[in-house]
Structures are given as structure tokens and as C-alpha cells.
Amino acid sequence: MxxxxxxxxxxxxxxxxxxxxxxxxxxxxxxxxxxxxxxxxxxxxxxxxxxxxxxxxxxxxxxxxxxxxxxxxxxxxxxxxxxxxxxxxxxxxxxxxxxxxxxxxxxxxxxxxxxxxxxxxxxxxxxxxxxxxxxxxxxxxxxxxxxxxxxxRSQILAEEIERPRVGPMRDIVATIQPEQDEIVRAGADRTICVQGAPGTGKTAVGLHRAAWLLYAFRDKLARSGVLVIGPNRAFLEHIGAVLPALGEVAVGHTTIEELVASVPVRGTDPTETAVLKGDARLAEVLRRAVWSAVGTATEPLVVPRGVRKWRVPAYEVTEIVEELRARGVRYDAARQMLPQRLAHTVLLKMEAAGDSPDDRVQDSVARSAVVKKYVNAIWPALDAKAVLFDVLSDAEALARHADGLLSEDEQRVLLWDKPARTKGSARWSHADTVLLDELADHISRTPSLGHVVLDEAQDLSPMQLRAVGRRCSTGAATVLGDIAQGTTPWATDSWESSLEHLGKPGSHVEVLDRGFRVPASVIEYAARLLPHMAQGLGAPVSVRDNPGRLDLVPVSGDVAARVAEVVATESAEPGSVGVIAPDASVGVVSKALQDNGIEHGVLGQDHGDIDHQVDIVPASVAKGLEFDRVVVVEPAEIAAAEPDARTGLRRLYVVLTRAVSALTVVHAQPLPAELTD
Structure with a gap:
């Protein structure tokens, strides 16, 4: 007492x-x-x-x-x-x-x-x-x-980490660990990449770093802005309360798809095409396509002024054009310089003839209809959609721009099978929106933010990383992810490569491998998959005293009905319950819960964990989420839904590591061999 x-x-x-x-x-x-x-x-x-x-x-x-x-x-x-x-x-x-x-x-x-x-x-x-x-x-x-x-060991600290929760992710200000605090307080000019195993708090660390930067560099970042980029809307809703709880209410949250959205997405790409469109070589293909629009002067520029006409020979125009091309500025910026450069040349000729023109004369010449028409003929205005339309629909144009970069087979993969007749009828895909964003930046520079927090970065293609990098070209970034959790066909195997595509080569990579959120029994079970899908990555180590609970429940009858029984038991205790099921089985599982009177949300269809203790989570959107207790339905089916075996095991690794206290695996199909070794 x-x-x-x-x-x-x-x-x-x-x-x-x-x-x-x-x-x-x-x-x-x-x-x-x-x-x-x-x-x-x-x-x-x-x-x-x-x-x-x-x-x-x-x-x-x-x-x-x-x-x-x-x-x-x-x-x-x-x-x-x-x-x-x-x-x-x-x-x-x-x-x-x-x-x-x-x-x-x-x-x-x-x-x-x-x-x-x-x-x-x-x-x-x-x-x-x-x-x-x-x-x-x-x-x-x-x-x-x-x-x-x-x-x-602090009992209060352990209880705070393991405290049950319902609703969005909480801040971790009371439980930040020394190695996490080092990352949180890294300077505003430093890009930090965090390789964090499940449960190590990498997402929370990234959000708290954003809050710390806004505190320490308020004037600078309040003007330039801070943006958090996550893998999907369910994830953003899950983390969306953290920064407001810390007093930061002016931070943007978006997905990579929303970041580059400039056209309605009505088409889909085969995996092979999407992977190729995400290849960094496409950046050079598109750069060539943009700058190929600059023509060659074949006629002199003739500018009438009063009773005289001033002539700029074609070779002088060509010299001006080549000098502007070599300046390293964006296409539109150089295009806007051309009228003034031509007008200045006319001004010099006037002075050589004994006139005394001033800057107002130069501006008048630059704005004249003759000069505008001449510039438009040599250096036309470009629209990103029109440029990409030509690249993807015209085999000759693509071959010209991709010469030495893409093989003939790769060019055939890129070309539309049934080309749209106009850019307005094109069925753009998500991969196309990234290419359009790249083109837009070649034409006109993308404004930079003060800081970007990029979560689940291992899943981004080189071209997606370039799109993010443009948003922090004059600022820094906090890059968060886990190579073992890469589930896209273009997922990276190297943070050094990803940082180079992001435009931040040589940035520091910090490894977090102490698991505070996932208990030992759960992480050790999931870590059985690591040797088969991410060789060289060590298994995370749980530092919690409570080993958690792991239950394997084989079923010979109705799997959904058995899941409902398990969820009824789990939801009788305080804390959140996540039911992670194969995407194709979400409807069946939801009906089983409904038939048993279990209130629940479905992430991706509503606001899920904001309103319900129990959430059904499609396996494809489970990344980055966490629940006190997790029920995983048919692991073999979750793995088989992916395009290849390695990606399937990585998806399963993600799904199995969402539990903070207990994991129950319900299955009728045999478990993957990698889990039973």
C-alpha cells in the first residue's frame, strides 16, 4: 500500500x-x-x-x-x-x-x-x-x-505501450525511446531513411519528426509546408489524428496516387507494362520527347519598326536557341526567355545603326505579334497529356525518343494495343499519371515543400520516387519503410537505390530493429518467412516482457462462421480487433459477422477504425495499420493472391505483424510451408 x-x-x-x-x-x-x-x-x-x-x-x-x-x-x-x-x-x-x-x-x-x-x-x-x-x-x-x-524496466512505460486502443493511431510522446528520439530531432536539412521492422514505431517516429521540425523551424516550414505521403486512404485515416494531437493541424496528408493525379484514371496496365512505366529510364525518354519539340530556325526573324525592318539571321537564332537549351532550365522557362533574347538581339542591331533604344523598346519587340509567332513556330507551347499521348500511341516517335534506352520488345510493351484517336479519349492508368507528372516537371518546375514524410517507401517505383523527390527538391525528407514488407512488383531491395531516385543520394539510413508494438510470439512466428523472401534482413527483436498470444485455429467446415466465433470472443475484451482477410473474401466474412450481430467497419469502404471496435481489413490495405488483436483468415489464400511467390510471402508477413497483443490464424487450407518449417 x-x-x-x-x-x-x-x-x-x-x-x-x-x-x-x-x-x-x-x-x-x-x-x-x-x-x-x-x-x-x-x-x-x-x-x-x-x-x-x-x-x-x-x-x-x-x-x-x-x-x-x-x-x-x-x-x-x-x-x-x-x-x-x-x-x-x-x-x-x-x-x-x-x-x-x-x-x-x-x-x-x-x-x-x-x-x-x-x-x-x-x-x-x-x-x-x-x-x-x-x-x-x-x-x-x-x-x-x-x-x-x-x-x-519501467512498468508504466510497458503498460502505456501495450494499452488497448480503439480508433486512430495515437501519438507516442510518452514512450519515445532514445534511438527514436535521435531520428525525431534530426536537423531540417537532413534526409533520414528509417529501415524499421514491424512494431519498431517507424511511422510514429516519422510523424513526430514532422511535429518537431514544425516546432524547431516554424517560420520556414509554415511557409513552405509539410506533407505526409502514405500507401492508401485507410492508412492516412489511421494516422490522421497524431499530428493534431500534438498541436499541428496544418500538415497535409496524401497518397502517391493523389499526389500525381492530373487526369481521371480509367485504364489499367498489365503488370509488365506498369513495371516498365515505373522504370527510371522513362525519365530520359520523356525528357527527350519534351525537348524534341524545339525546332530549328530555317528562316530569319524580320521585325518591322516604323519605316525599317530589323533582321536576325537564322544562324543567330540557332545560337540563341542552343544556348537556352544548354542552360539547364525547364522547357517553359527557356521558352519564355526566347522572346527577350531575340528582342535584345534586335536592340543591339538598332544601337549599331546609331539608334538609342531603351528597355521599353526591347519589351515592345518581345511582345510583338511577329516575335510571338516566330517563337511559337520554333519553340511551341507543350501540354503534358499531348506529349505522352504521342509517346504511347506513335511507334516511330517512341522509337526515336527511346533509342539506346529501351529495347524493341520493351517499346512494344509500352505502346497502346488500341491507340486512342485523341488525347481526350485516352484511358490513362495510374502509372500514366506518374509519367504525366514527370512530363509536367520537364515542362515547368514543380514547387518544392519544406519537408516530406514518405511512409512505406519500399513499395514505390523509381518514377514514383522521382515524383516525391520533386516535392522536396529544396527541402529534406523522412523516408520510412521495411524492405521485407515490399509488396509491389517494383518494390526496392536497396535503400541506397531508392534514395538516389528520390534525389537524396548518400542520405543516412537508420535501422530500427527493436520491436515495441509486436509481441515476441507473433514476431517470431512471422519471422519464419524472412529467409524465404528477404535474405540478409535480420528478424526484429521484441523487447516487451509480455510475449503476447498466438493461436492457430484449423477449420474443417465454414471458415467465415468460425471467424465470427473467434471475433465474438476477442471483442468481449477492451481494445481494437482487426480481421484481415483475402480481398476476395471480405464480403463473405463481413456477412458472417453481420449474421452474428457483430458491429464492424470495412476499411477501404468506410471510415473503419474511427467508428468501430472491430474492422475487417482487406489484405491489400493492411500495411501500416495495427490492432490490439488480429484475426488472420486463410494465410495461404492471401499469399496466393499476389502475382509471384516472393510477393505473396511479403504480403503475408505484413498481415501477420499487425497485432499488438494477440494473433489468431483461422484456416481451412494448409498453411504455407514456410510457416510450418
């Missing part, structure tokens, strides 16, 4: 929490009370938006606490002497401006995550709080400089 002094200390911490909540409410009220005063409508709108976002970031969530930890220092790391700081999700100050809670992203919070007995970083005491629905229930102290106290 806790002693009286411990109970008194617990009560003091609870009082501090209530005071901090009142202070946060006052901060928000002050923000809402501010009046927008500006000299012009644009400034007023910008200021109003800034105040709105500030107020949104100060909203209190009563289901969580404002702080989760505390550090007491000995004063050796500062000039202020010994200090005590509560660490939380955002900064909270009292009415005098003194901090009551320190933002977890502040420099002084680093010691909470990284201090150890070997390097206490000036910390005398680290305190973690046990929490339940926004209330402090307990605390746990580590005396890092007390040599008499032995290091023990």
Missing part, C-alpha cells in the same frame, strides 16, 4: 495538472479574444488564419493529460541551478508567463528521453506518470544519479 508521502506527492501532481488545464484554457481564451487588425484584406486573412490555427493548437483533450513526465535536474547543464520541469504535448504557461508544462519538443525535454545511468545529462530524477482517461493514477521515479538504485 502506498505510504502517506507518496499519496501526498500524487495529489500534488494532480493539482498541478488541474492548474495547467486552467492555464491552457486561459491561453486559448486570450487567443480567441484577439481582434484582427491589418492594413489590407490579404494580411487580415493571413492573420485570422494564424490566430485560428493557434487557437486550434490550444484545445485541450480531456481524455489525455497535458503532461506525462517530469525531470528534476542538478543544475549542471544550465546557469539557473536545480530545476524541475513537467514534460507534455505542448507548452503551457501561467498568468505570469512562467512555464507549467514544457513542450516535449523543447531542447530541455531531450534529457527526459535520452538520460541514462551512464549519461544522466544532469537529471537527478525522471518521473513517469500512469494515466487513465486524462487522470493521473500513479507515478514512477528513476533516480539516475543514485548508485544504490538498480536499473529496472
Amino acid at each position: 502506498p505510504d502517506a508521502s507518496a499519496l501526498d506527492e500524487l495529489e500534488r501532481e494532480r493539482e498541478h495538472l488541474e492548474s495547467a488545464r486552467a492555464a491552457l484554457a486561459r491561453m486559448r481564451e486570450q487567443t480567441l479574444s484577439l481582434k484582427v487588425q491589418a492594413h489590407d484584406p490579404i494580411s487580415a486573412e493571413h492573420l485570422a488564419r494564424t490566430l485560428h490555427l493557434r487557437a486550434a493548437s490550444l484545445e485541450d483533450d480531456p481524455s489525455t493529460t497535458l503532461f506525462f513526465g517530469r525531470v528534476d535536474t542538478d543544475g549542471s547543464q544550465s546557469d539557473q541551478g536545480p530545476e524541475s520541469w513537467h514534460i507534455g504535448r505542448r507548452h503551457v504557461a501561467d498568468e505570469h508567463g512562467d512555464p507549467m508544462v514544457i513542450d516535449w519538443r523543447a531542447q530541455m525535454s531531450t534529457a527526459f528521453y535520452r538520460a541514462s545511468r551512464t549519461d544522466p545529462m544532469g537529471v537527478v530524477l525522471r518521473r513517469r506518470f500512469g494515466l487513465d482517461h486524462g487522470r493521473i493514477t500513479a507515478y514512477e521515479d528513476e533516480h539516475l544519479q543514485d548508485v544504490r538504485e538498480h536499473e529496472v
